Amino acid sequence: MDNIAAKRALLDWYVAAGVDETIAHEPVNRLVADPITTPAENSSSIRETHAGLKATDHARPPTAQPASKPSQLQSRDAAVETAQGIAAGCATLEELRRAFEAFDGCPLKETAMNFVFADGNPFAKVMLIGEAPGAEEDRQGLPFVGPAGRLLDRMLAAIQLDRTKAYITNILPWRPPGNRNPTDAEIAACLPFLERHIALLNPEILLFMGGTAAKTLLRRTEGIMRLRGKWMKYEPALGDPITARALLHPAYLLRQPAQKRETWNDLLDIKSRLDQSENNTS
Numbered sequence: 333m334d335n336i337a338a339k340r341a342l343l344d345w346y347v348a349a350g351v352d353e354t355i356a357h358e359p360v361n362r363l364v365a366d367p368i369t370t371p372a373e374n375s376s377s378i379r380e381t382h383a384g385l386k387a388t389d390h391a392r393p394p395t396a397q398p399a400s401k402p403s404q405l406q407s408r409d410a411a412v413e414t415a416q417g418i419a420a421g422c423a424t425l426e427e428l429r430r431a432f433e434a435f436d437g438c439p440l441k442e443t444a445m446n447f448v449f450a451d452g453n454p455f456a457k458v459m460l461i462g463e464a465p466g467a468e469e470d471r472q473g474l475p476f477v478g479p480a481g482r483l484l485d486r487m488l489a490a491i492q493l494d495r496t497k498a499y500i501t502n503i504l505p506w507r508p509p510g511n512r513n514p515t516d517a518e519i520a521a522c523l524p525f526l527e528r529h530i531a532l533l534n535p536e537i538l539l540f541m542g543g544t545a546a547k548t549l550l551r552r553t554e555g556i557m558r559l560r561g562k563w564m565k566y567e568p569a570l571g572d573p574i575t576a577r578a579l580l581h582p583a584y585l586l587r588q589p590a591q592k593r594e595t596w597n598d599l600l601d602i603k604s605r606l607d608q609s610e611n612n613t614s
């Protein structure tokens with residue numbers, strides 16, 4: 333095998349093993365090592381990083397100044413305050429979508445390929461909230477379109493719902509690299525937009541997909557196993573409480589299919605609540 337074929341075989345092996353990101357042992361500040369303005373000085377650092385090797389300081393230009401991107405510099409409190417101010421000023425979903433996409437207070441924006449806002453019917457009675465986009469969502473710019481999303485669609489179909497009768501979003505609109513868990517700071521910076529999103533939609537029922545969404549929006553510390561299986565209330569800062577239910581995340585159900593039975597019971601409860609609401613309005 334020649335050198336290139338050997339490298340290609342190694343890459344194929346990584347992909348087959350599930351690797352979908354090239355991440356070095358240490359973070360690289362790409363705002364300092366700018367490959368566009370200083371290609372010659374940075375080429376070795378970039379090559380090493382892409383090969384998954386340690387990025388060395390000597391490869392960085394000694395005189396480069398950090399670029400002043402707000403997402404790198406804002407403190408957590410400043411980012412939250414900025415987000416609150418911007419979100420409060422959005423009177424429509426479209427304004428919110430544009431303002432959120434332009435928001436620079438969450439550093440995930442710099443590593444994600446796409447901004448993933450929402451999918452489905454904004455007039456639906458049911459609003460689902462997941463955690464964050466995965467690889468496929470990041471590619472397509474839509475929530476829940478990967479393997480977990482396909483299971484979610486089947487769960488919705490089981491209670492006669494689909495994306496024309498439900499609205500789907502996430503806590504974070506940008507994919508955390510390698511699907512790592514979002515940090516508290518990332519969630520805090522994006523939360524004002526989600527709270528405004530819920531207020532503008534004003535759904536009848538909120539469904540929290542997984543522990544992160546449930547704990548964040550219910551302001552609880554218990555795990556999903558304690559939060560699921562019962563009706564709860566989401567209490568917004570302004571306005572009336574909204575009936576809410578926490579469900580096991582479909583990605584978890586893919587790994588633990590034995591838990592689908594519990595989720596089926598949750599889905600039946602949701603269906604009977606929706607039927608009741610349908611009867612009350614007809």
Ligand code: URA
Pocket residue numbers: 462463464465466469474475476477478480481502541583
């Ligand atoms: N998991 C989530 O929580 N959201 C998505 O959009 C996809 C996977």
